[in-house]
Amino acid sequence: MPLRFLTAGESHGQALVVIVEGLPSGLPIKEEEINLQLARRQMGYGRGGRMKIEQDKAEILAGVRGGKTLGSPIALKINNKDWANWEKIMDVAQDDLGQAKVVHHPRPGHADLAGGIKYDHHDLRNILERASARETAARVAAGAITRKLLAAFEIEIVGHLVNLGGVDGGVDVSTDLSPKEIAKRSEASELRCVDPKAEKEMIGKIDKAKARGDSLGGVFEIIVAGLPVGLGSHVQWDRKLDGRLAQALMSIQAIKGVEIGMGFGTAGHFGSEVHDEIFYDKKNRRFFRKTNNAGGLEGGITNGENLVLRAVMKPLSTLYRPLESVDIMTKEPYQAAVERTDITAVPAAGVIGENVVAFTLAEAFLEKFGGDSLKELQRNFEGYQKQVREF
Secondary structure: OOOEEEEEOOOOOOEEEEEEEOOOEOOEOOHHHHHHHHHHHOOOOOOOOHHHHHOOOEEEEEOEEOOEEOOOOEEEEEEOHHHHHOOOOOOOOOOOOOOOOOOOOOOOOOOHHHHHHHHOOOOOHHHHHHHOHHHHHHHHHHHHHHHHHHHOOOOEEEEEEEEEOOEEOOOOHHHHOOHHHHHHHHHOOOOOOOOHHHHHHHHHHHHHHHHHOOOOOEEEEEEEEOOOOOOEOOOOHHHOHHHHHHHHHHOOOOEEEEEEOOHHHHHHOOHHHHOOOEEEEOOOOEEEEOOOOOOOEEOOEEOOOOEEEEEEEOOOOOOOOOOEEEOOOOOOEEEOOOOOOOOOOHHHHHHHHHHHHHHHHHHHHHHHHOOOEHHHHHHHHHHHHHHHHOO
């Protein structure tokens, strides 16, 4: 059974729900481990009022007994505390929902207008509720479970902010710091930035944007250590792991670009400056590279080096000083709708990114090693590791 998940729920609906299917039995998992990732998603200087309301908590409804997965589908629910203020407006059965929260003024850069036309909704709330990044809480919950699977095989995922509003995040952490040090510094920072000096400048930029009624985008980086050689495949386009990871990151709301390793920087260099030369460590019986410009992937397959991914998030499309738009009913010029919003959500997007990457890697891991139980998966993994050492 392939690993997969589905989410459902609206931003101001009663709850978000997620079903995860395909995990082996015997994997220890606790609600607090999922809730840790949900709490990380809500942090960050520049977040809006919604974060003060929700304090997300996931409830495991099915698929776990005695603290371990059963091998059956796992069902999770995350209640929306704000539902109390929206119960009448978002009622699933009531015919007359009233006009108080009807949206006729689409926001530039959002799904409002394109979605309204596609699904024939003239109340754009029917689009924005599901298009909202609120949905990512469910994806983080799904990813949190798969992080536990990867951790059982000593695979570590860390992330940090490398740019916010044009302010560079400081040191080249991919080469200067270990994943553990990146995690330590990132988690101690309001912006998940490893450089305190850069963080101070970023906070000043956020304050300036807030005073303008504006928003800021940026870039986050994800580093995965401990991956085995051989996840993904070169044999078909849809099995290449780099493509699957890019799709996972691009599916996050407001993400507009993804790069792996040196990424776009390779365009300005000779091939001799880009490709990572291969060496062999006879003592430890392993191939290795002294550089990692490829970012841990060659030919769509993990090569044993750290996986390095970056994604760029555009400035959020809801502004407190709204842009020009059109009333979809009268077709007259009008300012775009204003929903509760953040000044920036790049640090949160980095946490979401970590967890969608975790799910994609777990999917590739289970494809490679199989197993209906954690013990079977461990046996298969250990046998493969022996094969790699003897190559």
